[in-house]
Amino acid sequence: MDLEHTPQDEDFRSQVRAWLAAHVPAVPLPSLETEEGFAAHREWEREMYADRWSVVSWPEEYGGRGASPVRRLIFEEEYHAASAPGRVGQNGISLLAPTLFAHGTEEQLARLLPPMASGETVWAQAWSEPESGSDLASLRSTAVRTGGGWLLHGHKTWSSRAAFADRAFGLFRGGPAADRPHHGLTYLMFDLRAPGVTVRPIGRLDGRPAFAEIFLDGVFVPDRDVIGEPGQGWRIAMSTAADERGTTLRAPGRFLAAADRLAALWRAAADPRDSAVRDRVADAVIAARAYQLFTYAQVSRPAAAGPDRPGTGHGGDGAAAASLGKVFWSELDIRLHETALDLLGPAGELADAAGEVPDHGRWAEGWTFALAGTLYAGTNEIQRDIIAERLLGLPKERRR
Ligand SMILES: Cc1cc2nc3c(=O)[nH]c(=O)nc-3n(C[C@H](O)[C@H](O)[C@H](O)COP(=O)(O)OP(=O)(O)OC[C@H]3O[C@@H](n4cnc5c(N)ncnc54)[C@H](O)[C@@H]3O)c2cc1C
Numbered sequence: 001m002d003l004e005h006t007p008q009d010e011d012f013r014s015q016v017r018a019w020l021a022a023h024v025p026a027v028p029l030p031s032l033e034t035e036e037g038f039a040a041h042r043e044w045e046r047e048m049y050a051d052r053w054s055v056v057s058w059p060e061e062y063g064g065r066g067a068s069p070v071r072r073l074i075f076e077e078e079y080h081a082a083s084a085p086g087r088v089g090q091n092g093i094s095l096l097a098p099t100l101f102a103h104g105t106e107e108q109l110a111r112l113l114p115p116m117a118s119g120e121t122v123w124a125q126a127w128s129e130p131e132s133g134s135d136l137a138s139l140r141s142t143a144v145r146t147g148g149g150w151l152l153h154g155h156k157t158w159s160s161r162a163a164f165a166d167r168a169f170g171l172f173r174g175g176p177a178a179d180r181p182h183h184g185l186t187y188l189m190f191d192l193r194a195p196g197v198t199v200r201p202i203g204r205l206d207g208r209p210a211f212a213e214i215f216l217d218g219v220f221v222p223d224r225d226v227i228g229e230p231g232q233g234w235r236i237a238m239s240t241a242a243d244e245r246g247t248t249l250r251a252p253g254r255f256l257a258a259a260d261r262l263a264a265l266w267r268a269a270a271d272p273r274d275s276a277v278r279d280r281v282a283d284a285v286i287a288a289r290a291y292q293l294f295t296y297a298q299v300s301r302p303a304a305a306g307p308d309r310p311g312t313g314h315g316g317d318g319a320a321a322a323s324l325g326k327v328f329w330s331e332l333d334i335r336l337h338e339t340a341l342d343l344l345g346p347a348g349e350l351a352d353a354a355g356e357v358p359d360h361g362r363w364a365e366g367w368t369f370a371l372a373g374t375l376y377a378g379t380n381e382i383q384r385d386i387i388a389e390r391l392l393g394l395p396k397e398r399r400r
Contacts (some may be wrong), residue, residue: 002057005074006213012067013074019053020082028360029085033208037202038122038164041088045119057092059323062109063117071290076253082116091161092116092123093198096169096189098243103187103236113191124162124192126170126214127237129155134382135185137181137234141216143172143188148224150174152190152219160376162212163201171233185233189225196220205368206351211264224247244377245326252292255329258336258366259288261359271345287332294325322389323383330373331332337367 005013026106029044030037049063057072058064067075087093093116100108115121132139141154152172161166169189192199196219201209203311228236266281340363341348351361374380388394 003296005070009071009074013078014225015082016053016075016078017082019051020078020084023047023051024084028083028362031208031365032086032088032161033163033204034208035164038088038104038161042119042122044085045087045089045117049118054089054119055097055113058097058113062113070296071253073251073253073295076251077256080257081255083257088122088161089116091125091165093120095125095240095244096123097239099169099187099227099236102239106280108227114294114325116391121167122161122165123167124159124168124212124214124286126156126159126168126190127160128158130157133256134358134379136237137185139171139173141183142168143186143221143230145174147222149220149222150186150188152188152196152216152221154216156214156216158202159214160211160212162192162199162214163209165192168214174230182234184231185237186225186230187236188221189231190216190219190221190229194219195217195273206365212277216236241378243385244324247320250326250329251297252288252329255288255332255336256335258290259285262336262340265340265343277339277343278355280342284332284336284339287328287335291325291328291332294328298325320386323378323386324391326377327380327383327387330370333370333373334367337370343366 025044029040030036032041047055052060052065053075054074055062055064056067056355057069059066060301097113097116099110104112112121116123117333127136127139129139129141139154141152141156142152143150150172156168156170159168167189169187171187173183173184174186179249191197192214196217198215198217200213200215202213204210262281263285266277270277270281272278344363349364351364385397389396
């Protein structure tokens with residue numbers, strides 16, 4: 001395997017770096033989990049879209065650059081190295097868009113993708129329900145046929161960004177054989193401000209409304225907002241899940257940048273004679289690099305990037321490998337942040353509101369978010385089951 005990038009790829013990297021150097025705000029934007037910060041991050045998406053950097057791997061007709069999976073990884077490396085703002089459009093760009101490329105209609109692509117790429121429409125994922133997280137197929141919200149569309153009833157929860165977002169996508173029970181868990185599920189998109197929708201924010205550890213519950217009481221969805229065939233939602237949702245766990249959500253650039261910041265922190269703050277700390281820093285840096293190489297290997301496999309799946313490196317049989325990556329990056333993220341907090345001592349636990357804390361309180365905020373990495377996108381226990389059964393061929397767990 002060739003581990004060198006081509007001169008053209010390096011040229012692409014230089015273009016990304018130059019654009020980011022000229023545009024990334026010198027002072028970090030306010031947290032995107034606040035109304036003010038959400039608006040500022042939406043504006044940042046618009047700025048990137050204007051120069052076609054918001055969705056580099058999408059076809060040009062939808063605002064992208066048709067970049068290869070390798071170039072998308074290069075983009076992510078530069079993006080995180082430049083400490084560019086968090087992506088408020090991530091649910092749409094990383095989860096819904098690959099699903100639409102694979103299962104949506106031409107009309108849906110033309111109507112939904114450009115406003116998603118520009119930040120005009122920010123999407124929330126409405127999958128989880130109070131009694132349906134890991135066992136998603138047990139979901140109870142319904143979609144009932146009505147003239148020209150569907151009426152939604154039910155209760156979704158833990159929906160990231162839904163407090164301020166515009167639209168959501170989720171699974172609903174309805175259609176043939178709807179009484180059997182994986183059957184009769186329909187994948188639909190709906191407006192979060194439509195009549196019958198109530199959004200109730202949920203605060204996270206720092207009190208900011210990073211999530212929301214969504215109550216649906218007879219919400220009308222037109223037929224054009226069904227993804228794929230009614231009743232086929234489970235199969236389609238599994239392609240979203242592979243993207244969520246794989247590189248489209250968490251490319252290695254994020255962890256490489258954190259590992260670089262950790263190494264810089266160690267050089268500035270640590271006693272070089274303390275070999276225990278030095279080894280922890282070295283292990284984290286090596287693990288970030290290992291995830292980078294694993295990911296490049298994954299997306300370089302000929303089967304990985306089908307022409308109908310721009311942006312994803314985990315189509316087809318790569319889905320189980322995405323679970324492998326998910327367990328690895330989520331545990332790595334916690335290691336990186338815990339090591340940094342140990343190096344910083346008590347000051348590292350202060351939030352950015354304190355004004356003079358190291359790195360604008362980024363390590364403390366990053367740590368609380370890293371803790372959630374083993375839960376969202378499917379818990380690591382579920383990923384380990386998938387790895388055991390589909391990659392290692394171990395016997396299936398006995399299900400109740
Ligand atoms: C930061 C964050 C953001 C999120 N954003 C969204 C979002 O935008 N949209 C959305 O729809 N959801 C979102 N979620 C919800 C997330 O997808 C669920 O929390 C997750 O799927 C787990 O479901 P649960 O919380 O119901 O836990 P449960 O499913 O009740 O699991 C509880 C525990 O039991 C374990 N467990 C359950 N079943 C098994 C099994 N068969 N084998 C072994 N262990 C098992 C689990 O691993 C876990 O440790 C988010 C969650 C977090 C933390």
